[in-house]
Amino acid sequence: MTTNTTPTTTTTGTRAEATTEATTEATAEERYTVISADCHAGADLLDYKPYLESRHHDAFDAWAATYVNPHEDLLADTADRNWNSARRLAELEADGIVAEVVFPNTIPPFFPSASLMAPPPTGTEFELRWAGLRAHNRWLADFCAEAPGRRAGVAQILLNDVELAVREVRRTKEAGLTGGIMLPGTPPGSGLPELHSAAYDPLWAVCDELQVPVNHHGGSASPPLGDEPAARAVFMVETTWFSHRALWHLIFGGAFRRHPGLRLVLTEQGSGWIPGVLDMLDYYHGRLVAAASRTGTTAESRFGAGLAATMDDTPAAVWRDHCYVGASFMRPHEVPLRHRIGLDKIMWGSDYPHDEGTHPYTREALRLAYADLPPDETAALLATNAAHVYGFDLAHLAPIAARVGPTITELTHPLDKIPPAATSPAFAPGGSVRVW
Numbered sequence: 001m002t003t004n005t006t007p008t009t010t011t012t013g014t015r016a017e018a019t020t021e022a023t024t025e026a027t028a029e030e031r032y033t034v035i036s037a038d039c040h041a042g043a044d045l046l047d048y049k050p051y052l053e054s055r056h057h058d059a060f061d062a063w064a065a066t067y068v069n070p071h072e073d074l075l076a077d078t079a080d081r082n083w084n085s086a087r088r089l090a091e092l093e094a095d096g097i098v099a100e101v102v103f104p105n106t107i108p109p110f111f112p113s114a115s116l117m118a119p120p121p122t123g124t125e126f127e128l129r130w131a132g133l134r135a136h137n138r139w140l141a142d143f144c145a146e147a148p149g150r151r152a153g154v155a156q157i158l159l160n161d162v163e164l165a166v167r168e169v170r171r172t173k174e175a176g177l178t179g180g181i182m183l184p185g186t187p188p189g190s191g192l193p194e195l196h197s198a199a200y201d202p203l204w205a206v207c208d209e210l211q212v213p214v215n216h217h218g219g220s221a222s223p224p225l226g227d228e229p230a231a232r233a234v235f236m237v238e239t240t241w242f243s244h245r246a247l248w249h250l251i252f253g254g255a256f257r258r259h260p261g262l263r264l265v266l267t268e269q270g271s272g273w274i275p276g277v278l279d280m281l282d283y284y285h286g287r288l289v290a291a292a293s294r295t296g297t298t299a300e301s302r303f304g305a306g307l308a309a310t311m312d313d314t315p316a317a318v319w320r321d322h323c324y325v326g327a328s329f330m331r332p333h334e335v336p337l338r339h340r341i342g343l344d345k346i347m348w349g350s351d352y353p354h355d356e357g358t359h360p361y362t363r364e365a366l367r368l369a370y371a372d373l374p375p376d377e378t379a380a381l382l383a384t385n386a387a388h389v390y391g392f393d394l395a396h397l398a399p400i401a402a403r404v405g406p407t408i409t410e411l412t413h414p415l416d417k418i419p420p421a422a423t424s425p426a427f428a429p430g431g432s433v434r435v436w
Contacts, residue, residue, distance in 0.1 A: 030375075031405035033383040033397050034362075035099045036092070037390075038217075038267050038328040038349025041082045042106025042114075043139045045069070051135035052109060059128060060109050070113055073355065074106055081353035082106050085146040088353075093404040095362040097350060098397045099150045101179050101326070101390055102140065103217055103267070105353075108132040108156075115156060116182075116220050120190045126160050133158060134168065141175040149397065152179035152390040154215055159184055159192050162199060166206045173210050178391050180213030180265070185221020187242060195246055196253030208259035213389055215326070216246040218268035240269045241436045247323065248281055254310035256322045265389065267326030268351065272334040273436040274325060274341045281315035319345075324389055329358055329424065330369050330381070333432035343377060347386040351424075358426050361419045363406050365426040371414040378411060 043051075045067070049060055069075055074082070081088055082105050092100065104115050109132035110125070111118050121129040133156040144151040155172035157165040169181055186192040193199045207214050221242040225231040247266060256262055288304030311318070320342060327334070328349030338346060348366075351357030358365040370378045387394050418427045425431065 029407045029409060031401055031407050032096075032375075032379060032411065033099075033394060033401040034097045034366075034405055035101075035347075035383045035386040035390075035392055035397075036097050036350040036352060037101045037265075037326040037347035037386045039092075039100040039102055039352045040105035040354060041088070041102045041140070041143060042104050042108070042136060043083050043143075044080070045107055047083065048109050048132070048135045048139060051138040052131060056109070056128065056131050063110055063128075067107070069107060071107075073353075074114075078353065079106075083143070085143065089147060089150075091359065092350075092352060093400070095350065095352075095359050096366075096404055096406045097352070097362065098400040098404060099152075099386075099392050100352070101152045101154060101349070101386065102144065103154050103179075103182060103215070104136060104140075104156055108136040116217060117222075119224060120184065120186070120192055121158065121160065123160075126158065130158055130161075130164065137168070137172050137175070137177065141172070141177055144176065144178075149393055150400075152392065153177040154179035154182045156182050157184070157203075159186065159200070159203075162202050166202050169203070169206045169210065169212055173212055180215050180263075180390070181207065182220070183214050183216045183246060185216070185242065185246070187221050187223040189223055195249035196255075198253070200255075201258065204255045204259045204262050207263075208261040211261060211263075213263050213265050213324075215265045215267055216243060218243045218266075221245060240273075240434075243269050244273065244277065244436060247277070247319075248315070251281065251315050251318050252285075252307070252311065256318050257310065257312045263322055263324065263389065265324045265326055265347075267349065268328040269325070270334070270434060270436070271325045271327040271330060271341055271346060272337055272432070272434065274319075275337055277436070278316045278319055285311070285315055324385070327381075329365055329426035331426060331431045332369055335369055335373070338377070338381070343380055344385055344388075346381050347389065348381050355423050356425055358424045361422045361424070361427075363410065364415050364419055364422070365424065366406060366411050367413060367415040368418075368427065371412055375408050375412075378408075 045064060049057060052060055106114065108115050110128040111132055115133065137155045140153040144153040155177045157168050159165065186195055219239050222235060222239045225235055250256065250264060288300060289308045291298055291300035292304035292307060294301060324345050324347060326349050327346050328351045330348055350359055350362055352359045383394060386392060
């Protein structure tokens with residue numbers, strides 16, 4: 001939180017003249033610093049070319065000449081929110097947000113769609129796709145530098161070549177991207193080792209060494225389902241579950257035991273599922289370890305063989321020590337679970353500039369979710385936790401928050417009416433029926 005030194009009320013007439021100084025002192029109000037732990041950005045298609053190695057320029061020209069963008073929001077008049085730094089800052093500030101973690105959004109070179117949803121490349125696609133992602137990372141470093149201290153850019157990697165991924169983690173860290181890396185999914189049929197595989201140990205090691213957060217974003221691990229109406233509906237039902245898999249893969253695979261500084265952030269996957277899933281993982285962990293330690297061989301002892309040696313602790317303890325959730329967006333039914341999840345584990349996000357994001361009704365979304373919370377808890381969810389994970393300097397952000405942040409008083413008023421034009425699921429009824 002920070003203090004706004006500008007008076008927020010005015011008076012008129014003779015009485016105002018007599019009490020101006022007292023009014024100024026009395027009406028200064030504390031404001032929250034708001035960091036969105038989930039925003040998206042990317043370059044316009046042709047603007048990626050200067051960030052590609054020159055040897056790929058001819059291939060890029062040929063690809064771009066025939067490429068048809070499949071995403072309507074990237075063809076609309078508002079698409080420049082992804083790369084227009086001044087517009088972006090103005091709209092975020094108008095929404096009360098002073099800093100952001102920047103995930104990808106637009107189409108990088110040689111990709112069929114936004115990279116978040118694109119399937120892993122085949123062997124013949126890998127070289128150009130990898131060049132395209134590195135171009136995005138270079139562009140993103142420049143984009144973040146346009147707003148020093150206010151953007152934590154998330155670098156992109158591919159898992160087809162772990163050694164190249166490790167090198168890119170080092171390079172992007174040196175280039176100033178402080179948002180960590182975006183861990184791709186390994187959906188069934190991808191041909192890649194599962195995330196629990198020791199093949200990825202060099203990647204976990206460099207992220208531990210450099211204190212680089214590993215982010216796994218919702219939607220990035222689903223297998224292809226086709227384009228029938230039923231397939232699209234099934235995708236909506238299943239996509240968060242496929243994204244959650246990274247959690248139990250890394251836990252049971254022992255990544256956190258071997259690399260004690262490793263941190264995992266699960267973003268835009270909800271948060272209400274976490275306590276139940278941790279209870280389930282603890283149950284299986286305890287059951288399988290116990291079975292494996294008994295004399296004699298049973299079916300379950302085979303499933304638990306080696307698990308005790310792989311993991312030092314229970315899944316719930318691993319979550320407590322290593323994991324975070326980018327809760328875009330925390331809904332009212334999830335808020336009572338905050339202490340079971342871990343108050344220091346939750347980071348709020350607006351999902352700007354997506355139309356399912358809270359913009360331009362972020363204040364209303366925060367009132368809907370957090371009106372009943374103590375201010376210190378709200379401050380942790382809105383900024384302190386994200387500053388800890390991504391290295392934001394709250395002192396640097398304080399003067400901006402003093403100008404644009406929502407006031408404590410404002411957010412303590414429960415929301416009595418949903419904005420009619422709001423499109424975000426943050427306002428949708430029935431969210432509590434989700435089981436993951």
